[in-house]
Amino acid sequence: MAYVIFEIPKEKESELEILKQDDLISRQSLTFRDARSLGMVGDVVYFKIEGSEEALQRAQDMVDEHQLGDKLNPADAQPIYDKIRDEEESASEGMGMIFG
Numbered sequence: 555m556a557y558v559i560f561e562i563p564k565e566k567e568s569e570l571e572i573l574k575q576d577d578l579i580s581r582q583s584l585t586f587r588d589a590r591s592l593g594m595v596g597d598v599v600y601f602k603i604e605g606s607e608e609a610l611q612r613a614q615d616m617v618d619e620h621q622l623g624d625k626l627n628p629a630d631a632q633p634i635y636d637k638i639r640d641e642e643e644s645a646s647e648g649m650g651m652i653f654g
Contacts, residue, residue, distance in 0.1 A: 556607060557631075559626045560600070561626055564588075573613060578608065588600075600638070602635065
């Protein structure tokens, strides 16, 4: 599944609600992570959207229109994608140990 990661300055985090409220975007897989929660330096939030090309383009258009942040190029996005995936897998494994 295609994905895009945006880097959003922390002070614009509350403005991300417009993305969550969009009908097309809200039906995709959305992840929001603070850089520090991923063990990274910076006062930013990463917004990952996985889904249809149409939804990814809609997210890009809305981020640009509202000047929320920047789309990361694939080389910069991949390490963040990997950290988010590892975090989610670790959480799933923990839940499996609790309920397994």
